[in-house]
Amino acid sequence: MSNQRILELPTDEKILRAKSQDVVCFDQKTQKIISDLFDTLKSSERPGVGLAAPQIGHNLKIVVIESAGYEREDGELTDVLPRTVLINPKIVKYSSEKVEMDEGCLSVPDVMGPVSRPKKIKVEAQDENGKKICINTGGFFARVIQHEVDHLDGILFIDLAQKDKLHRIHKREANED
């Protein structure tokens, strides 16, 4: 178990904004980053559904996604997302149809805003063993993949969100009962 600090704006702008490098070795170092990403995601105080390597300080093309589903600010329940590792991911197809939905990011504390993204995508990547994988998906999973892959290019959701609709979210008070 190795829980890492999640880098945040504005302090960690430099790493969060850098372009990540391809992973060439699927060695122990890479496996350690993958397990650190899952550990950090799971122990985050705020609900997160995915994490990219730059968010824990590595400018490498590694993304992890996993979620048991949670209740959003608006009361909607999010989809359950399977445990997914994407190394060197490349989105090779986007649907022309787009969908708008509120997004947040563990690296951009307490801000949410609507982002319009293609509804369906096709992503090619490698898994944690270097094996080629291809995922065709839509809906929430497609959105999360796009958000995480953006991190590898130094792009954050606030760059894509409608600026006048960005809003602060209230920190949840600890339940005193």
Ligand code: NI
């Ligand atoms: Ni994010």
